[in-house]
Amino acid sequence: xxxxxxxxxxxxxxxxxxxxxxxxxxxxxxxxxxxxxxxxxxxxxxxxxxxxxxxxxxxxxxxxxxxxxxxxxxxxxxxxxxxxxxxxxxxxxxxxxxxxxxxxxxxxxxxxxxxxxxxxxxxxxxxxxxxxxxxxxxxxxxxxxxxxxxxxxxxxxxxxxxxxxxxxxxxxx
Amino acid sequence: xxxxxxxxxxxxxxxxxxxxxxxxxxxxxxxxxxxxxxxxxxxxxxxxxxxxxxxxxxxxxxxxxxxxxxxxxxxxxxxxxxxxxxxxxxxxxxxxxxxxxxxxxxxxxxxxxxxxxxxxxxxxxxxxxxxxxxxxxxxxxxxxxxxxxxxxxxxxxxxxxxxxxxxxxxxxxxxxxxxxxxxxxxxxxxxxxxxxxxxxxxxxxxxxxxxxxxxxxxxxxxxxxxxxxxxxxxxxxxxxxxxxxxxxxxxxxxxxxxxxxxxxxxxxxxxxxxxxxxxxxxxxxxxxxxxxxxxxxxxxxxxxxxxxxxxxxxxxxxxxxxxxxxxxxxxxxxxxxxxxxxxxxxxxxxxxxxxxxxxxxxxxxxxxxxxxxxxxxxxxxxxxxxxxxxxx
Numbered sequence: 001x002x003x004x005x006x007x008x009x010x011x012x013x014x015x016x017x018x019x020x021x022x023x024x025x026x027x028x029x030x031x032x033x034x035x036x037x038x039x040x041x042x043x044x045x046x047x048x049x050x051x052x053x054x055x056x057x058x059x060x061x062x063x064x065x066x067x068x069x070x071x072x073x074x075x076x077x078x079x080x081x082x083x084x085x086x087x088x089x090x091x092x093x094x095x096x097x098x099x100x101x102x103x104x105x106x107x108x109x110x111x112x113x114x115x116x117x118x119x120x121x122x123x124x125x126x127x128x129x130x131x132x133x134x135x136x137x138x139x140x141x142x143x144x145x146x147x148x149x150x151x152x153x154x155x156x157x158x159x160x161x162x163x164x165x166x167x168x169x170x171x172x173x
Numbered sequence: 174x175x176x177x178x179x180x181x182x183x184x185x186x187x188x189x190x191x192x193x194x195x196x197x198x199x200x201x202x203x204x205x206x207x208x209x210x211x212x213x214x215x216x217x218x219x220x221x222x223x224x225x226x227x228x229x230x231x232x233x234x235x236x237x238x239x240x241x242x243x244x245x246x247x248x249x250x251x252x253x254x255x256x257x258x259x260x261x262x263x264x265x266x267x268x269x270x271x272x273x274x275x276x277x278x279x280x281x282x283x284x285x286x287x288x289x290x291x292x293x294x295x296x297x298x299x300x301x302x303x304x305x306x307x308x309x310x311x312x313x314x315x316x317x318x319x320x321x322x323x324x325x326x327x328x329x330x331x332x333x334x335x336x337x338x339x340x341x342x343x344x345x346x347x348x349x350x351x352x353x354x355x356x357x358x359x360x361x362x363x364x365x366x367x368x369x370x371x372x373x374x375x376x377x378x379x380x381x382x383x384x385x386x387x388x389x390x391x392x393x394x395x396x397x398x399x400x401x402x403x404x405x406x407x408x409x410x411x412x413x414x415x416x417x418x419x420x421x422x423x424x425x426x427x428x429x430x431x432x433x434x435x436x437x438x439x440x441x442x443x444x445x446x447x448x449x450x451x452x453x454x455x456x457x458x459x460x461x462x463x464x465x466x467x468x469x470x471x472x473x474x475x476x477x478x479x480x481x482x483x484x485x486x487x488x489x490x491x492x493x494x495x496x497x498x499x500x501x502x503x504x505x506x507x508x509x510x511x512x513x514x515x516x517x518x519x520x521x522x523x524x525x526x527x528x529x530x531x532x533x534x535x536x537x538x539x540x541x542x543x544x545x546x547x548x549x550x551x552x553x554x555x556x557x558x559x560x561x562x563x564x565x
Contacts, residue, residue, distance in 0.1 A: 054388055055269075057269050057270065061235065065237065068239075127277060128249065
């Protein structure tokens with residue numbers, strides 16, 4: 001795992017704060033990596049927010065759901081990159097990871113639900129479904145509950161990119 | 174920033190008397206079956222309950238959807254299969270995600286209610302959150318600061334330290350700390366969003382940067398262990414019905430070798446001349462009034478015992494008297510006027526005191542103001558300052 005220097009991400013015009021990368025197999029060797037990474041990054045980026053504790057807790061929750069989705073649904077081999085960026089009140093998380101067509105379709109379907117008119121109903125349905133939560137529940141929660149803007153795309157190297165834009169602090173609070 | 178021990182451990186407890194099942198720590202399992210012991214304990218707990226069953230998630234710092242799915246479905250299942258059962262979920266406003274996450278349960282069944290725990294810990298908080306009281310809080314800090322500025326240094330505060338001001342209120346003390354002692358880091362925590370909003374506004378208006386104002390419960394903070402050189406908690410143990418719990422938290426966040434500094438009052442020792450007798454009677458009644466609301470405004474001299482019993486060493490205690498001779502006597506009189514309104518009106522009315530009592534009660538404050546503004550008068554408000562070192 002290495003941290004890149006500050007600068008602009010090639011994939012976004014927001015100033016970059018942290019860049020982590022590791023092999024997807026290494027990441028998926030232990031479930032607690034999701035919790036550890038989300039907790040670590042939340043600690044790093046919570047300073048200078050309106051309420052650092054509250055922000056850290058929300059950020060960690062949101063990022064953990066994204067990482068858990070990737071942990072469960074990803075391609076066979078390649079690198080997982082996690083880039084966090086910020087401008088003002090907007091926090092952007094970009095996860096880039098290996099994904100074959102089938103994996104990509106899972107995310108495509110999930111994002112489709114997030115952007116659907118009945119996203120809230122779909123979220124409740126998934127939340128109380130008989131079977132255990134799949135990759136889409138965390139994304140649905142981010143879209144419905146955190147009002148996150150989610151997007152996916154393909155990278156030139158064949159991996160996929162999952163982007164979440166979050167505004168976790170209400171300036172009027 | 175979140176205390177690691179709170180995020181690594183996961184526990185549950187059941188309080189049979191309150192029919193309350195509480196979850197603590199971090200719940201981010203990979204599979205639902207990792208929670209089977211917890212779910213079994215929940216089933217066992219609820220098996221002997223009829224009526225309202227309480228699920229307390231106030232101290233559940235993290236929770237993923239796997240855990241929510243398992244717990245939420247179990248709660249739904251319980252209210253659907255048990256006609257005699259209702260469930261109430263208590264969340265915390267300190268843990269940002271919890272209320273909105275659990276609120277969806279209410280939409281699934283009218284036998285489930287969800288509420289955000291708030292001021293229960295602070296019996297006196299609602300009294301002092303009144304925006305009209307802010308002016309007097311600022312004046313109080315102005316009056317006490319002239320004494321505390323020197324005392325803080327004597328109790329070990331130095332520039333460049335990591336400092337926390339717990340129960341910071343409207344944050345004016347934190348601003349003074351920042352200006353005078355230039356701490357390397359200053360976290361100011363309070364359980365009143367209104368006070369924190371005010372604090373942030375004032376810091377911004379005054380161009381004071383570097384104070385991290387955070388929302389939190391002083392009795393159960395999310396701050397990490399052992400991270401502050403100097404922890405202050407002023408006039409707050411006295412508005413709390415379980416001061417030992419706050420002290421335990423102050424001890425926890427203080428670095429070994431660091432110091433915790435507390436100030437408290439003994440209101441019955443407020444004095445003044447002329448009209449000393451009336452003044453003394455009224456302030457003795459103030460102590461009784463606070464006691465009625467489970468607060469101890471007499472805690473000042475007890476601070477030494479509290480610190481020693483809390484595990485601190487090298488405990489130091491002293492007192493100072495804020496008086497009408499500290500600068501403008503009108504400032505002192507303004508403080509007493511606001512006390513009169515708060516104690517002899519708002520709080521006495523809430524206690525159910527009759528008009529005759531309230532009139533006599535108010536007279537002692539008027540007499541204190543009279544003494545403060547009298548050209549030959551003297552009026553005082555004593556404050557006890559204590560600090561202790563956390564052992565290495």
